[in-house]
Amino acid sequence: MKVHFLHKPDIKNLVNFIKEHIYDSVIILLSRCSVIYDGRAKSTLNEGDRIIMIKPDGSLLIHKNKKREPVNWQPSGSSISYKIENKQFIIRSIRKKPREVLEIIVYEVYHACAFKCEDYEELNLTGSEGDMVDMIFKNPKLIEEGFKPLSKEYQIPTGIIDILGKDENNNWVILELKRRRADLQSVSQLKRYVEYFKSKYGEKRVRGILVAPSLTTGALNLLKSENLEFKKLTPPKKDQTLSKKLNKKHNTINKIAILDEWL
Amino acid sequence: MKVHFLHKPDIKNLVNFIKEHIYDSVIILLSRCSVIYDGRAKSTLNEGDRIIMIKPDGSLLIHKNKKREPVNWQPSGSSISYKIENKQFIIRSIRKKPREVLEIIVYEVYHACAFKCEDYEELNLTGSEGDMVDMIFKNPKLIEEGFKPLSKEYQIPTGIIDILGKDENNNWVILELKRRRADLQSVSQLKRYVEYFKSKYGEKRVRGILVAPSLTTGALNLLKSENLEFKKLTPPKKDQTLSKKLNKKHNTINKIAILDEWL
DNA sequence: CGTGCCAGGTGCCCT
DNA sequence: AGGGCACTTGGCACG
Numbered sequence: 125m126k127v128h129f130l131h132k133p134d135i136k137n138l139v140n141f142i143k144e145h146i147y148d149s150v151i152i153l154l155s156r157c158s159v160i161y162d163g164r165a166k167s168t169l170n171e172g173d174r175i176i177m178i179k180p181d182g183s184l185l186i187h188k189n190k191k192r193e194p195v196n197w198q199p200s201g202s203s204i205s206y207k208i209e210n211k212q213f214i215i216r217s218i219r220k221k222p223r224e225v226l227e228i229i230v231y232e233v234y235h236a237c238a239f240k241c242e243d244y245e246e247l248n249l250t251g252s253e254g255d256m257v258d259m260i261f262k263n264p265k266l267i268e269e270g271f272k273p274l275s276k277e278y279q280i281p282t283g284i285i286d287i288l289g290k291d292e293n294n295n296w297v298i299l300e301l302k303r304r305r306a307d308l309q310s311v312s313q314l315k316r317y318v319e320y321f322k323s324k325y326g327e328k329r330v331r332g333i334l335v336a337p338s339l340t341t342g343a344l345n346l347l348k349s350e351n352l353e354f355k356k357l358t359p360p361k362k363d364q365t366l367s368k369k370l371n372k373k374h375n376t377i378n379k380i381a382i383l384d385e386w387l
Numbered sequence: 388m389k390v391h392f393l394h395k396p397d398i399k400n401l402v403n404f405i406k407e408h409i410y411d412s413v414i415i416l417l418s419r420c421s422v423i424y425d426g427r428a429k430s431t432l433n434e435g436d437r438i439i440m441i442k443p444d445g446s447l448l449i450h451k452n453k454k455r456e457p458v459n460w461q462p463s464g465s466s467i468s469y470k471i472e473n474k475q476f477i478i479r480s481i482r483k484k485p486r487e488v489l490e491i492i493v494y495e496v497y498h499a500c501a502f503k504c505e506d507y508e509e510l511n512l513t514g515s516e517g518d519m520v521d522m523i524f525k526n527p528k529l530i531e532e533g534f535k536p537l538s539k540e541y542q543i544p545t546g547i548i549d550i551l552g553k554d555e556n557n558n559w560v561i562l563e564l565k566r567r568r569a570d571l572q573s574v575s576q577l578k579r580y581v582e583y584f585k586s587k588y589g590e591k592r593v594r595g596i597l598v599a600p601s602l603t604t605g606a607l608n609l610l611k612s613e614n615l616e617f618k619k620l621t622p623p624k625k626d627q628t629l630s631k632k633l634n635k636k637h638n639t640i641n642k643i644a645i646l647d648e649w650l
Numbered sequence: 651c652g653t654g655c656c657a658g659g660t661g662c663c664c665t
Numbered sequence: 666a667g668g669g670c671a672c673t674t675g676g677c678a679c680g
Contacts, residue, residue: 126436126497126498127394127498129394129498131390131392143650152417154389154415161673162624163673164566165512165513165624166513166627167510167513167627167673168511168627169508169509170508172505172506173389173503173504173506174506177438177450179452179454180453181454187413187440188504188506189413189442189444190442191444191446192446192463192661195510196673197455197673199455199676200453205649206649206650224673234502235389235500239497240436241436241451242435242452243436245421245432245434245435246432247430248430248431248432249428249429250429250430251428252428252656253656253657254656277678279654279679279680281605281608282571283605283654303428303656303658304427304658307669308670309572309575309669312575312576313572313575313655315575316609340667341667342545342668342669345544346545361428361429364429384470384472386469386479387402424658426658427658427659454675455676456659456676460658462661484666485658487658514673515671515672515673516671517671540664542665542669546668546669547668547669565671567674568652570653603653603654604652604653605653605654606653
């Protein structure tokens, strides 16, 4: 059975339900609750309707009716316990390191379900910084004619250089890549690497290039005043076989079932 | 009615269910699905069991059985459409800016619920950077004897200074606060502000202090080599009335119902 | 483990 | 709308 559920369960049935499915299924509670959290920070949340999700890996999410982010949570690896107290159901999640305690006072559960969530597929994502790195190593002249990339993720005391290379005049070239619009922080990061290299190899022999699809105004100003350079480059989205397949299927079906309309 | 649900719905009932509750209730689908996303990046996710959550504000989450983070999502403000295609249910979410399209091919819905999620309470959180700012303004000698904070969030061309002040010798003092262990990036940030101030007021008249509970090794090294300073300070967790109340209640109840045990 | 840093980061606040 | 940045950031990869 994929899904078990209880509608408006009494507290006894709820406890048994949790006991049966915890650490095995994803448990979802549509509930009225309040939340206390104490850990890296500390928070309280008064009584209201929320969705509680408890995953088999110990992660716990409490969602409000808005936004992508949970209002409270505990990451995977946390351990769950629960008890009845004065006819209220209390869920406690404890994270060991750093020590964080989350406590949910559940006043009412409108609906509970447990989902034996079987999933053997991983996300296949493209268009990230790593794809930019690959692209530049395959085709270095995207940076400039004569650019020779030497190593990626090159470690120095002040951080990790995305791509280290040399230009046609044998100057060191430090690339800092950003998959999205680069900001002040990106410039500071590049500057930090360049300054270390300059202290080692001399002012004249080191260049720093920020590689990104665009720049904020502040970043551009700082970049110029620091004699750093900018190269416009957008992260590539690789052709994904599956994506194509699904889209094709999609299109084929469209021809057959023309009447289908988006609602 | 707080919660409506369908167990193992056929596709027609499912469509009506969605039509009835979308943009009004939080809809949760326990489903087998695949996902295509194209926007800032691009991804595919093959068939598997996942939890789909659609909130009234247009945010959409697709959760696997692990981790705190959704595997795919769309933030609030996105618009949802859906249709039947070859006996499969397809959900499409479109975000306008930046343009991002998410498409879920739903092969099977094991269970669907819609939750009229009424919530008038906001999270009350303490222990954040803002609390550190307040603490320092209330008690400036936490930084050092004679420190005078002058303004918070002081804007300069290269960013925003957390706290700007003067020391007892009338030097400018720039504080960069971190609520958690400070890293290389924190030092770079402070350095960026300090360098702007030095270029305006001269080398000798400007100090930079990183204020945080601790430092990474790399950050400490960089800080020292840049003649910046460190002041150990941990963000305060304010006494939260509600938290106390709940804990007290909790304790009182414990005395009454001693037999309750954590499971 | 700590260090460093990317992320489709998200969300908040300010101009 | 763009900028700057905090976040209980989470998550990953590497030493």
